[in-house]
Amino acid sequence: MKQVTVYDIAKEAKVSVATVSRVLNDTAPVRASTREKVEAIMQKYQFQPNANARSLLKKETGIIGVILPDITNPFFPEVFSGAEQEGREFGHTFFLCNTIGLHDKESEFLTMMQEKRVDGIIFMGGRINLKDCKPALIQEVVEHAQKIPLVLVNGNLKDSGLTRVITDEYAGTVLAVKHLIDIGHTKIGFIGGESHMSTTAVKIRAYKKTIKDAGLQLHEEWILPGSFSVDSGREQMEALLKLTDKPTAVCCVNDFTAIGAIKAAVEQGLRVPDDISIVGFDDIPLAHHVIPELTTVSQQANSLGRTAVRVLRELMSKEKVKKVYSLEPELVIRQSTAPVTDGYKI
Amino acid sequence: MKQVTVYDIAKEAKVSVATVSRVLNDTAPVRASTREKVEAIMQKYQFQPNANARSLLKKETGIIGVILPDITNPFFPEVFSGAEQEGREFGHTFFLCNTIGLHDKESEFLTMMQEKRVDGIIFMGGRINLKDCKPALIQEVVEHAQKIPLVLVNGNLKDSGLTRVITDEYAGTVLAVKHLIDIGHTKIGFIGGESHMSTTAVKIRAYKKTIKDAGLQLHEEWILPGSFSVDSGREQMEALLKLTDKPTAVCCVNDFTAIGAIKAAVEQGLRVPDDISIVGFDDIPLAHHVIPELTTVSQQANSLGRTAVRVLRELMSKEKVKKVYSLEPELVIRQSTAPVTDGYKI
DNA sequence: ATCGCTCATGAAATCAATTTCATTAGCATA
DNA sequence: TATGCTAATGAAATTGATTTCATGAGCGAT
Numbered sequence: 001m002k003q004v005t006v007y008d009i010a011k012e013a014k015v016s017v018a019t020v021s022r023v024l025n026d027t028a029p030v031r032a033s034t035r036e037k038v039e040a041i042m043q044k045y046q047f048q049p050n051a052n053a054r055s056l057l058k059k060e061t062g063i064i065g066v067i068l069p070d071i072t073n074p075f076f077p078e079v080f081s082g083a084e085q086e087g088r089e090f091g092h093t094f095f096l097c098n099t100i101g102l103h104d105k106e107s108e109f110l111t112m113m114q115e116k117r118v119d120g121i122i123f124m125g126g127r128i129n130l131k132d133c134k135p136a137l138i139q140e141v142v143e144h145a146q147k148i149p150l151v152l153v154n155g156n157l158k159d160s161g162l163t164r165v166i167t168d169e170y171a172g173t174v175l176a177v178k179h180l181i182d183i184g185h186t187k188i189g190f191i192g193g194e195s196h197m198s199t200t201a202v203k204i205r206a207y208k209k210t211i212k213d214a215g216l217q218l219h220e221e222w223i224l225p226g227s228f229s230v231d232s233g234r235e236q237m238e239a240l241l242k243l244t245d246k247p248t249a250v251c252c253v254n255d256f257t258a259i260g261a262i263k264a265a266v267e268q269g270l271r272v273p274d275d276i277s278i279v280g281f282d283d284i285p286l287a288h289h290v291i292p293e294l295t296t297v298s299q300q301a302n303s304l305g306r307t308a309v310r311v312l313r314e315l316m317s318k319e320k321v322k323k324v325y326s327l328e329p330e331l332v333i334r335q336s337t338a339p340v341t342d343g344y345k346i
Numbered sequence: 347m348k349q350v351t352v353y354d355i356a357k358e359a360k361v362s363v364a365t366v367s368r369v370l371n372d373t374a375p376v377r378a379s380t381r382e383k384v385e386a387i388m389q390k391y392q393f394q395p396n397a398n399a400r401s402l403l404k405k406e407t408g409i410i411g412v413i414l415p416d417i418t419n420p421f422f423p424e425v426f427s428g429a430e431q432e433g434r435e436f437g438h439t440f441f442l443c444n445t446i447g448l449h450d451k452e453s454e455f456l457t458m459m460q461e462k463r464v465d466g467i468i469f470m471g472g473r474i475n476l477k478d479c480k481p482a483l484i485q486e487v488v489e490h491a492q493k494i495p496l497v498l499v500n501g502n503l504k505d506s507g508l509t510r511v512i513t514d515e516y517a518g519t520v521l522a523v524k525h526l527i528d529i530g531h532t533k534i535g536f537i538g539g540e541s542h543m544s545t546t547a548v549k550i551r552a553y554k555k556t557i558k559d560a561g562l563q564l565h566e567e568w569i570l571p572g573s574f575s576v577d578s579g580r581e582q583m584e585a586l587l588k589l590t591d592k593p594t595a596v597c598c599v600n601d602f603t604a605i606g607a608i609k610a611a612v613e614q615g616l617r618v619p620d621d622i623s624i625v626g627f628d629d630i631p632l633a634h635h636v637i638p639e640l641t642t643v644s645q646q647a648n649s650l651g652r653t654a655v656r657v658l659r660e661l662m663s664k665e666k667v668k669k670v671y672s673l674e675p676e677l678v679i680r681q682s683t684a685p686v687t688d689g690y691k692i
Numbered sequence: 693a694t695c696g697c698t699c700a701t702g703a704a705a706t707c708a709a710t711t712t713c714a715t716t717a718g719c720a721t722a
Numbered sequence: 723t724a725t726g727c728t729a730a731t732g733a734a735a736t737t738g739a740t741t742t743c744a745t746g747a748g749c750g751a752t
Binding site: 003005006017021024027052053058 | 708710711
């Protein structure tokens with residue numbers, strides 16, 4: 001069954017396609033009787049105008065492309081959701097591309113979005129955040145950004161000149177470590193992500209600064225790398241607990257790591273938070289479903305998405321925008337942290 | 347900066363647009379020297395063909411639309427991911443639409459996808475699965491399906507004539523309940539979702555049948571409704587534990603509910619699984635991150651997505667397809683279930 | 693020399709909308 | 723009555739690709 005076009009409608013209504021278009025878009029006055037006639041026929045055939053044809057002419061698609069590393073990581077659906085909420089009232093539709101494990105797909109997706117002529121791109125890079133990210137990729141992203149409005153979310157590319165929306169990870173980490181210090185901890189460890197990720201570097205810097213500012217001793221052996229995963233949190237926590245001089249609190253690079261750390265501690269017979277305090281980062285929905293509920297730093301993922309779309313829309317309308325929009329994270333105190341006790345069991 | 351078109355390329359290369367198109371798509375022989383000349387110019391201007399123009403003519407967009415209730419529910423990203431993996435090698439791109447809390451958006455999204463002329467639609471309905479779903483909505487989905495290939499994922503619309511990919515929830519529930527019986531439980535409860543959801547109805551039917559087939563007594567007061575959420579699992583578990591005659595095992599409608607149930611039990615001082623066994627449904631990634639790790643029925647969300655795309659592609663190529671593709675769920679035994687002990691503490 | 697074939701290419705039509713420009717009718721004003 | 727204005731409409735151009743049809747060149751066979 002062939003799709004109905006404006007020509008079919010026009011023919012049956014004995015008017016020109018221009019008139020049909022006017023009825024469709026209310027772009028010029030049409031006599032009431034004509035309008036009704038045309039509308040009736042559109043109704044009859046369940047006419048749906050072809051958005052491709054329209055986009056071709058208008059040079060806008062209403063589509064926003066989103067590129068992110070892994071949609072199964074609960075942080076990203078949250079961001080996406082925020083973006084969608086913000087975009088909905090303006091009629092935006094979203095392409096979603098997962099680069100999961102396929103870092104080299106990033107440029108392929110960028111090209112695809114160019115070809116589809118999306119109105120804007122939200123880029124949450126995986127690879128682009130590597131400390132040793134190839135300048136070529138950065139260059140490529142920058143070039144795409146010159147053709148299509150693009151905002152980088154949580155990307156740490158300082159001198160790329162790209163518009164960025166980020167959480168202040170430094171400030172967030174300070175919040176977490178300060179909280180542990182405030183409730184009396186003096187022996188605080190840190191489990192990070194891959195050491196070549198800039199996120200890890202930023203957070204470790206914040207951690208060290210806060211420890212030093214509080215006049216505490218810095219123990220390099222309490223600072224361990226990881227991989228942002230539950231398993232890495234578990235492994236590294238086991239390592240920490242094998243030390244003779246153990247920390248009484250651990251700050252983790254993200255919630256997954258913290259959940260793994262809790263698991264390891266519990267498996268060793270420790271009670272969280274009675275024997276050891278653990279704090280995460282991100283505040284994924286799961287954080288208040290685990291036992292004990294996780295004290296963590298909220299990234300406000302939803303706002304991140306909303307802001308990204310807001311900024312993107314400003315870019316699209318050629319407004320001048322700031323280079324960086326930084327969202328302040330918040331500490332969410334739940335059950336996995338508590339004041340130090342003397343009776344550290346092991 | 348104006349976008350470069352085939353005409354610009356053709357002009358500069360002193361050939362016709364037809365030749366440029368041939369170089370682009372390798373659709374007819376072109377002299378090597380001509381090809382090189384054209385390619386060099388395309389390279390020079392970073393030419394990206396306009397996919398909208400192409401789609402207009404070819405009547406295909408390579409886009410698959412996905413409509414789902416809530417991307418922040420970890421089950422759905424998993425399905426989406428599977429779909430994306432399957433679609434990737436055929437060059438499909440994905441629209442993602444969240445109907446979260448906006449059930450009336452479902453038809454709006456369907457219309458939008460029609461207008462964008464997507465090649466196919468994967469529909470994971472929220473509202474469409476209500477037992478009292480308005481016939482009008484069903485009718486609408488069916489009508490859309492006549493124009494654009496559409497598969498319903500986990501939709502329980504038996505007589506709609508729509509192509510469906512589903513998990514066999516009945517069989518999965520039987521698996522879960524049998525497992526509890528096998529390890530010695532005779533007093534088994536069930537916490538469901540909203541009672542007007544067909545999922546709930548199917549699972550309760552399976553639960554009852556399995557209990558009866560094993561010759562066990564059916565206790566209606568052990569069968570409670572819920573809302574698929576962590577909180578509802580917690581509340582309903584509290585209710586079960588207030589009974590004088592309590593179950594020693596509880597089967598839950600999904601993992602969220604099970605996680606809530608575990609929380610409630612732990613808060614009441616019970617040990618899971620020593621004092622009470624709990625089994626979930628879905629096997630969300632989180633299931634092996636909670637403490638204790640959750641015994642659950644795996645929906646194989648990823649395969650669900652992959653299969654949906656596979657079936658959709660068959661539909662697109664006008665192949666005849668079966669009406670229903672049913673995936674067999676699997677029982678995943680972890681730590682939240684164990685044989686009954688006499689020493690039920692409370 | 694002529695026929696038939698393949699290779700390489702171009703002109704023009706096509707897809708389904710929007711938009712510009714022109715035209716007509718009807719009415720008020722000078 | 724002539725002029726000017728607005729409302730309503732249509733014809734045709736436009737958007738950026740693909741595709742069909744036509745044409746010419748080059749080459750081998752007869």
